[in-house]
Amino acid sequence: xxxxxxxxxxxxxxxxxxxxxxxxxxxxxxxxxxxxxxxxxxxxxxxxxxxxxxxxxxxxxxxxxxxxxxxxxxxxxxxxxxxxxxxxxxxxxxxxxxxxxxxxxxxxxxxxxxxxxxxxxxxxxxxxxxxxxxxxxxxxxxxxxxxxxxxxxxxxxxxxxxxxxxxxxxxxxxxxxxxxxxxxxxxxxxxxxxxxxxxxxxxxxxxxxxxxxxxxxxxxxxxxxxxxxxxxxxxxxxxxxxxxxxxxxxxxxxxxxxxx
Numbered sequence: 001x002x003x004x005x006x007x008x009x010x011x012x013x014x015x016x017x018x019x020x021x022x023x024x025x026x027x028x029x030x031x032x033x034x035x036x037x038x039x040x041x042x043x044x045x046x047x048x049x050x051x052x053x054x055x056x057x058x059x060x061x062x063x064x065x066x067x068x069x070x071x072x073x074x075x076x077x078x079x080x081x082x083x084x085x086x087x088x089x090x091x092x093x094x095x096x097x098x099x100x101x102x103x104x105x106x107x108x109x110x111x112x113x114x115x116x117x118x119x120x121x122x123x124x125x126x127x128x129x130x131x132x133x134x135x136x137x138x139x140x141x142x143x144x145x146x147x148x149x150x151x152x153x154x155x156x157x158x159x160x161x162x163x164x165x166x167x168x169x170x171x172x173x174x175x176x177x178x179x180x181x182x183x184x185x186x187x188x189x190x191x192x193x194x195x196x197x198x199x200x201x202x203x204x205x206x207x208x209x210x211x212x213x214x215x216x217x218x219x220x221x222x223x224x225x226x227x228x229x230x231x232x233x234x235x236x237x238x239x240x241x242x243x244x245x246x247x248x249x250x251x252x253x254x255x256x257x258x259x260x
Contacts, residue, residue: 006069115250217243
């Protein structure tokens, strides 16, 4: 299977797997920008009416099979969000940057921390702002979402490449390190989708975010950046600690890993 055929198959998988629960899907990333390499993964974006973990698992497995058949890299199953979760995540991200502009200069963003809600929101907004191919949008959602993303980046220009990506340093024994280790341990098991880069994203980016909004504004706006763009700033008792705790997946959980 060629990479271009794999893109078609990935799009078809979304339409066939989610059926009438699908509001919108498209392929973004390097294939849409025309910068893909021979083994680049396919960045599939899916918006659904309601959460359906079983169909999400079926789609994730089918997407992995498409990648394997085409000899492409594969380490995540794209972005699968209900419309409600998507709107909540976008609102939180917009609110977070306004309350804590310094988040742009923290390891949460510069080192691409997988525990950062803000970083996830930034990824999603870039998907919405960037070129797209294999678009399926029967509900006509994309124009408004694209306009929202354009307005966000106009107000808050963000580096397109995090300068410390891959160099994140989490405190040994911390809640952040334990949660990251747990997700890493699942990568080669049948539970590989059970992480924030997998399925059921409303557990982390939907149901819990309302409880985090208020915590952003105790000392905002926070404009002084962390001194270390690689190390996690949360253990330090400084002005960034409280608002960044509000957007860290290792904190403020009603359950250890979000609602299930």
